[in-house]
Amino acid sequence: GAVVSQHPSRVICKSGTSVKIECRSLDFQATTMFWYRQFPKQSLMLMATSNEGSKATYEQGVEKDKFLINHASLTLSTLTVTSAHPEDSSFYICSASQVWDRGLGGDYNEQFFGPGTRLTVL
Amino acid sequence: KNQVEQSPQSLIILEGKNCTLQCNYTVSPFSNLRWYKQDTGRGPVSLTIMTFSENTKSNGRYTATLDADTKQSSLHITASQLSDSASYICVVSAPNDYKLSFGAGTTVTVRA
Numbered sequence: 001g002a003v004v005s006q007h008p009s010r011v012i013c014k015s016g017t018s019v020k021i022e023c024r025s026l027d028f029q030a031t032t033m034f035w036y037r038q039f040p041k042q043s044l045m046l047m048a049t050s051n052e053g054s055k056a057t058y059e060q061g062v063e064k065d066k067f068l069i070n071h072a073s074l075t076l077s078t079l080t081v082t083s084a085h086p087e088d089s090s091f092y093i094c095s096a097s098q099v100w101d102r103g104l105g106g107d108y109n110e111q112f113f114g115p116g117t118r119l120t121v122l
Numbered sequence: 123k124n125q126v127e128q129s130p131q132s133l134i135i136l137e138g139k140n141c142t143l144q145c146n147y148t149v150s151p152f153s154n155l156r157w158y159k160q161d162t163g164r165g166p167v168s169l170t171i172m173t174f175s176e177n178t179k180s181n182g183r184y185t186a187t188l189d190a191d192t193k194q195s196s197l198h199i200t201a202s203q204l205s206d207s208a209s210y211i212c213v214v215s216a217p218n219d220y221k222l223s224f225g226a227g228t229t230v231t232v233r234a
């Protein structure tokens with residue numbers, strides 16, 4: 001299957017600093033990448049959808065000025081948490097989308113998830 | 123209300139035993155249903171993907187079933203191993219929609 005990497009895997013920073021997280025699709029080109037946030041014992045919550053070369057689409061309640069997303073190429077998207085605060089501490093997961101032609105049910109998009117980045121803001 | 127409901131929330135089983143996880147969804151129209159395994163501190167890994175026309179899909183000791191009429195799916199784990207301890211997430215998507223509907227997951231703990 002397709003491989004998606006994230007860097008860094010873990011980051012600890014002081015309150016007020018900015019943190020950049022990279023998401024790369026290693027062996028395929030992803031026209032769309034997604035950023036999720038996951039709090040302990042909860043499921044993934046979509047933060048934003050990122051299309052290469054265009055502005056990201058943010059979900060309701062997600063501050064676009066705080067969570068800056070750049071999708072500069074078909075294999076790289078970055079999420080920058082600006083002026084991080086302790087409440088931003090979470091597990092951030094990206095996914096990259098590839099369209100498959102299954103024939104039976106038509107096209108569908110397959111999302112391959114990265115390994116996640118644990119952000120801790122002190 | 124979440125469009126994907128999973129049960130049980132958690133379960134503990136002995137190594138070597140079987141277990142079945144349930145997923146009910148209300149997403150309509152429906153395109154496909156996926157089961158993911160998420161180890162603690164890791165991203166989800168796909169186990170199975172089924173379109174509306176598929177009833178069952180296996181991946182090693184994992185077997186997923188789908189009843190699109192009743193909007194129910196199950197994931198059966200056979201001969202559980204300690205490495206099966208993880209959260210199992212049911213995810214449903216609608217046609218031509220990149221957004222996925224996630225269940226809250228079932229946490230499985232396999233004990234020796």
